[in-house]
Amino acid sequence: MEEGKILVTGGAGYIGSHAVRQLVRAGFQVIVLDNLSTGHIKAVDPQAELVIGDVRNLGLLDSVFTRNKIVGVMQFAGKIIVPESVSHPLSYYDDNFTAVISILRAMHTHNCHNIVFSSTAAVYGTSKEPSITEEAPLHPESPYGFSKLAAERLICDCEKAYGIKHCIFRYFNVAGASEDGSIGEAHPVETHLIPVTVNAALTGREMKIFGNDYQTRDGTNLRDYIHVLDLADAHVLGMKMLLEGKDSAIINLGSDKGYTNKEIVETVGEVTGHPVNWTYGPRRAGDADSIVASNKKAKELLGWAPKRDLRQMIQDDVNWRAKHPTLYGRQGNKIPSEDKKRLLNYTASRHYSSFYEDIENHDRDRLRKLRETNKLN
Numbered sequence: 001m002e003e004g005k006i007l008v009t010g011g012a013g014y015i016g017s018h019a020v021r022q023l024v025r026a027g028f029q030v031i032v033l034d035n036l037s038t039g040h041i042k043a044v045d046p047q048a049e050l051v052i053g054d055v056r057n058l059g060l061l062d063s064v065f066t067r068n069k070i071v072g073v074m075q076f077a078g079k080i081i082v083p084e085s086v087s088h089p090l091s092y093y094d095d096n097f098t099a100v101i102s103i104l105r106a107m108h109t110h111n112c113h114n115i116v117f118s119s120t121a122a123v124y125g126t127s128k129e130p131s132i133t134e135e136a137p138l139h140p141e142s143p144y145g146f147s148k149l150a151a152e153r154l155i156c157d158c159e160k161a162y163g164i165k166h167c168i169f170r171y172f173n174v175a176g177a178s179e180d181g182s183i184g185e186a187h188p189v190e191t192h193l194i195p196v197t198v199n200a201a202l203t204g205r206e207m208k209i210f211g212n213d214y215q216t217r218d219g220t221n222l223r224d225y226i227h228v229l230d231l232a233d234a235h236v237l238g239m240k241m242l243l244e245g246k247d248s249a250i251i252n253l254g255s256d257k258g259y260t261n262k263e264i265v266e267t268v269g270e271v272t273g274h275p276v277n278w279t280y281g282p283r284r285a286g287d288a289d290s291i292v293a294s295n296k297k298a299k300e301l302l303g304w305a306p307k308r309d310l311r312q313m314i315q316d317d318v319n320w321r322a323k324h325p326t327l328y329g330r331q332g333n334k335i336p337s338e339d340k341k342r343l344l345n346y347t348a349s350r351h352y353s354s355f356y357e358d359i360e361n362h363d364r365d366r367l368r369k370l371r372e373t374n375k376l377n
């Protein structure tokens with residue numbers, strides 16, 4: 001395997017932090033680049049280096065690539081809330097598409113030829129297939145889905161033009177936490193069913209299941225879930241596949257089976273020992289009856305299949321929340337003294353200017369404040 005480092009953008013976020021941990025365990029040297037908009041310093045594995053900044057900051061990317069031999073990029077950085085993308089399309093295209101232009105530009109300039117990219121089942125939109133294959137028609141139904149599809153398209157075009165190879169993963173639903181409960185899901189606004197339900201079980205607060213007249217076994221939506229560590233393992237395999245010189249691929253990551261919302265709520269009640277206080281709410285616009293991924297291609301190309309089941313996802317999420325009642329806490333981005341050494345002080349090289357200047361200034365400001373708060377020189 002090629003010597004060099006893996007740059008993980010968004011490595012302080014939920015999925016990225018688990019991927020960083022599995023990369024470190026697999027023996028990779030990792031640099032995380034994250035602007036901490038939804039991520040947490042405490043989530044970043046202590047053995048990874050950390051650069052605080054924006055992926056769209058081309059000058060910053062230039063100095064990271066100049067000072068390190070980066071052999072592969074994992075791009076997790078992005079925004080993830082579908083309804084928010086409808087009200088803020090500019091910011092979603094900016095983070096999910098412009099950021100990909102920047103990273104590919106830096107990769108092309110610095111001869112880095114391998115990217116693993118986080119895409120989503122939202123590129124398929126509402127599919128009639130009982131088990132969605134990668135060849136299913138692509139019909140995104142939100143700016144979020146379109147921004148990811150546009151990024152996929154650009155990545156594929158960059159292979160033809162510049163030889164940048166890709167492993168594009170389309171995720172379905174992701175849940176769970178690390179086995180030791182040290183890192184887990186901590187989105188500032190939690191919209192995902194499993195953490196929302198676990199929170200309802202632990203606090204006794206009421207929650208809603210939206211709609212009970214869908215074409216599924218109990219009338220509630222049916223979705224495909226995989227454990228975040230299974231997802232992270234697939235990313236390590238995807239990166240190895242590229243570094244070994246194998247072909248690019250677009251691959252679904254799912255379990256090939258689904259659970260209904262009602263089954264999730266009941267299972268959370270069983271695992272926690274606290275029955276969930278829930279009622280039915282009205283249908284939400286745009287929710288498809290059933291979404292399940294075929295994972296045949298992942299098995300064939302990566303030898304990957306999910307190892308952890310639904311109860312494990314719920315149990316690990318519960319353990320993480322029990323150990324971290326305030327998740328990463330209000331001081332989540334205060335840098336522990338033992339970590340200060342690994343906060344790399346990159347500034348943007350100045351020859352990229354104008355268009356990115358706002359972002360560069362923002363990054364400089366954010367880094368200055370962090371350094372002040374943490375009394376760094």
Ligand SMILES: NC(=O)c1ccc[n+]([C@@H]2O[C@H](COP(=O)([O-])OP(=O)(O)OC[C@H]3O[C@@H](n4cnc5c(N)ncnc54)[C@H](O)[C@@H]3O)[C@@H](O)[C@H]2O)c1
Nearest residue numbers: 010012013014015034035036037038039054055077078118
């Ligand atoms: N969570 C899911 O169920 C799910 C499902 C499908 C696809 N995805 C994709 O997986 C990726 C990661 O999702 P997540 O759940 O870990 O989200 P997250 O919000 O926890 O992580 C995103 C990380 O990216 C960082 N970030 C965002 N914009 C940035 C920028 N411009 N520059 C630098 N850093 C930036 C954030 O600070 C955060 O640490 C996203 O691209 C998302 O679209 C997630």
